[in-house]
Amino acid sequence: MTAVADSVRVPARQRGAAFWLHGFGSMLRWEMTRLRLLLPITALVQTFTGAGLVLGIGLFFEEMAPRIALYLASGAVVISLVTVGLVMGPQLVAQQRQEGSYDFIVSMPVPRSASLAAWLVLNSVVALPGIVGAVLVAIWRYDAAFHVSIVIVPATLLTLVAGVMMGHAYAHSVPEPLMVGLISQVLIFVIFGFSPISYPVENLPDWLGTLHRYLPFMHMGNVVRDGLTDGLVSDVGFSYGVLSAWTLAATLVAVVVAKRRG
């Protein structure tokens, strides 16, 4: 029997755990190959961004209080965690729409949850160097006293998942590539400049501080800081609540978009 004859034998409707795992593995391979040129560079840039953010902002001060270094380092960790999922991923989706390959990607017979899971794994791998870079630089340069506790695991995971799900939600629900690009630019601007991730919320005007109580970014900072430090974060339960709500909402949007047909 030739290979082509084998290839057209279609078994019954595929579903279940084995099918999901096969799809997950194949998509992981697809994504890693697709981004093989981009990922190492991204990881490197993330490391420099993480370390650079801590070092660079430190240059503004003659003497940096260890407390500020802790803020900066944990902020850099958050930025490492969400950059790919919230900004780069959507830009890649917009690019696929523009070049016309989007339809091919979504016509592949892989459960959406399996390809999302593959994307999530990839995100965590790329985020790792940035996290390590930021923390190491803060310790080396400013004697930052980290108190790493086990809650850093759920904190980083939740932050990562929140970023990936929110990015996925807007990337796939906004059909216009230019609009997706614009949203990602605005997000960079808001996250880097106007979110109390790398500094305390008290530094912002009251109204903006109040707004951030309901946005996810400050809470990403809070949960990560809670896992890395001692005594800087209060009411972390509220932060977990808000962040979980955003993640859930984004997941619902992702599910609706995946099921939606024009």
Add this chain to the structure above:
Amino acid sequence: MDDWVFRVDELTKSYGDDAPLANDGITLQIRPGEVYGLLGPNGAGKSTLVKQVIGLLEPTKGSITIGPYDLVADPDHARQLCSYLPQAQMPIASFKVREAIEIAGSIRGGGGADVKRRTNELIEALDLGEWRDTLGAKLSGGVKRLVGFAMTSVWPGKLVILDEPTNDVDPLRRRMLWAEIRRLGEAGTAVLLVTHNVLEAEKSVDRLAIINEGRLIAEGTSSSLKATDSGSLRLQVMLAPGTETPALPEFVRFEGRVGHNLVSAITESDASAGIAWAQRLMAEGLAEEYALGATTLEDAYIRLTGHVSEEL
């Protein structure tokens, strides 16, 4: 034996009350082993039809099935049963040719060893060996197109949808591509070929449908569609640059003009009068050359759609 006929029945797609129907009651069938051409000018509703098959669009009315399976009700299953080569190039800049085909086969559900065997078979059949380990970014458009075809047909399922598969492909490899499309058919897959290249479709498909403004306006074999034109000849005149379309004698039926190319039809009995007319145009400096030949599917296409295909 399973019934794997692909059936589209009364398929209707509306994008809104004010817009004209993108698909209007389209009914067609493709049997396993059949290569079926879907022809039509841009905006005729070809892509809308395809996107409903693979579950990217939801039909307003009508059904799409493969054998006993309802593709509209279960778009996930539709994607398992159908593979799709879009008109755009595949996103394989950072894939080696072999990897792109193998990973696509794995994603489409094939097992490791089977997919490897099939990948090698395709690389050989399409003469892609010298690029086996070349990155997609370094491939020419035509070779990339062939790799896209291989990614679609490595583990094809029961229906392969090919949207302009021969774009950019050189004539020699075009023949290999058509041979491979034939082999898919022989192995039992139905092939839906979307194109506006009428002449190529005429040579390569078993049956075809012409759609225009959302409606299927003709269906059959290429000879049955040309039957109305039997007894006719095609008279093509290459006008001199800058020449207006000249007045046509009564026995010459105007079909269309693409650039300097004037296409018309005459009955066989008027052949010598047609030649005399064309030679007169050349003598007057209005035309540079002419050709008289048998009618092709193109003539039926022009008659039915009012459009001239771009590859004339």
